[in-house]
Amino acid sequence: MKAMILAAGLGTRLRPLTDEVSKPMVQLGGRPCIEHTVLLLKAHGVHDIMINLYYKPELIMNQFGDGSMLGLNINYSLEKELMGTAGGLKIVQNFFGDEPVLIISGDVLTDINLTEFYNFHKKKGGIASLAVKNVQDPREFGVVLLDDEGKITQFQEKPRDVTPISTKANTGIYIFEPEIFDYIPSDIFYDFGKEVFPDLLSKGQAMYGYETRAYWCDVGNLDVYKAVQFDILAGIVNVDMPGKKFENCIWLGRRTDIDPDTQIIGPVFIGEKSIIEKGAKIYGPSVLGSGSIVGKNAVIKRSILLEDSYVGDNAEISDSIVGKKQRIKAFMVCENRTLVNKASFEDFNIVGKNN
Template sequence: MKAMILAAGLGTRLRPLTDEVSKPMVQLGGRPCIEHTVRLLRKHGIKEIMINLYYKPELIMNHFGDGEHFGIKIHYSVEKELMGTAGGLKKVQQFFGDDPILIISGDALTDLNLTDFYDFHKKKGGLASLALKNVQDPREFGVVQISQDDRITQFQEKPKDVTPISTKANTGIYIFEPDIFSFIPSNTFYDFGKQVFPDLLMKGQSMFGYETQAYWCDIGNIDVYKDVQFDILAGIVKVDIPGKKFENCIWLGRNIDIDPDTKIIGPVFIGEKSVIEKGAKIYGPTVIGNNSFVGSNSVIKRSILLEGARVGNDALIADSILGNDQHVQARMICENRTIVNSSKKL
């Protein structure tokens, strides 16, 4: 089975972070979000994948290259105009040939057991299988209704103004048989949730819902982004955090310079080549990206410092996000803020 990672979205709801990077490249637990997806695919035996790109495509292409470093072969489809979730797949139909197709998002985090999902799909024998997750508030998701034998009987796209038909959210993780391509027109924008799936139901095609208890979260906005970072540190989602884990849920990357006279209370992740100076205090949950600097006697609480962030001496950072290479001057107080594209002078 081959896989396609959908990574062409603009990520407008995650601004201002996505002013700097594409949504799949936002950092989660010391790695880009999409890298966790690539590692999940490799873990379940996927050897070759396609990634579709549109916004800032060079960031993903430069990070992964041909995939050899990550143990998987990677191809890219750069869209000059957005093709939609289904239109993007149709564009690369030749890549899949007669193999089953796994579709997964590059801007959501999950530890779904893809092997079990594939076994479910083969057992049911349908044209399509959709991974479903029960959610508390279904208004922001496409939801589905299924029968006792897991057959999908109804779709409802983001029921904001009507009563939801269920709480079973469509995760955007699908397995298709190659016949799916006959239901997607060529060279046009086309969407799975709004067009393909309702069409399949109307034409009596068999689709099944795979309910999962695994972790799944669409990183839709800044608050959710913070929650996902902290879920990673708490071990709620099973992903590979880079660096060495120490007691009290503290992860440290390579070549870190931490003064002995510092206080770190986990869960905390500190990326490689970072410097923490004398008297600094770091209270978790906190994520500090690679090549970051925390000055003497500064305090970091429940915050996310992305790669290259610098905090001057005697500063306070609380419940905030510092974007890549952002600087906070000495003795500044920063609470409940997201800072990107600010002055880089310390």
């Protein structure tokens, strides 16, 4: 089986983080989100991967190259204009040939058992299998209705203004038989949820819902982004974090420089080549990206620092996100803020509760 990772979206709901990187490249637990997806595919024996790209494609291409460093064969489809989830697949039909097709998003975090999902698909024998998950609030998701055998009998796209037909959300993780390409027209924008699946249903094609209890989260906004980071630290989702885990749920990347006179209370992740200076205090859940610098007596609480960020001496950061390469001046106080833009925050004195 070959896989396609959908990674062409703009990620507008995750701005300002996605002003500088594409949504799949946003850091989660010390890795880009899409890297967790690639490693999940590898863990389940999927080695031939196609990734479609549109917004800032060079970031993902530079991250993985041809995949050989990971023992994978990674190919890319650069879309000149967005073609939709199904339209993007149609473009690369020749890559899949007569093999089953696995579709998964590059901007969600999941530890779904893909091997079990594939076995379910082959046992059911339908043209398509969709991984579905029970959610508390289905209004932001496409939902499906299943019969007693797991066969999909009805679809409903984001039932915000009507009563949902079920609580089973479409996760965007699919397995198709190669005949799926017969139901996707060429050279136009085409969507699985809005067009392909209703068409298959109307034509009597069998589709099944694989109900998963695995972790699955669409990193759709900043609040969810923080929650997912903290879920990783809490071990709620099974992903591979770089570095070494120590006591009290503390992960340290390679070549970190931490002064002995510091206080770190987990769960905390500190990326490689980071520097934590004398007297600093870091309270979890917190994530510090690679190359972060935390100055003397600075305090970090329940916050996320992206790569190469700098927190000056005696500064205090709480419940906040500090963007890549941002600089927080000494004695600044930042509470419940997202500090991501191209300006240096050394131009400010106080941010947050004392503003």
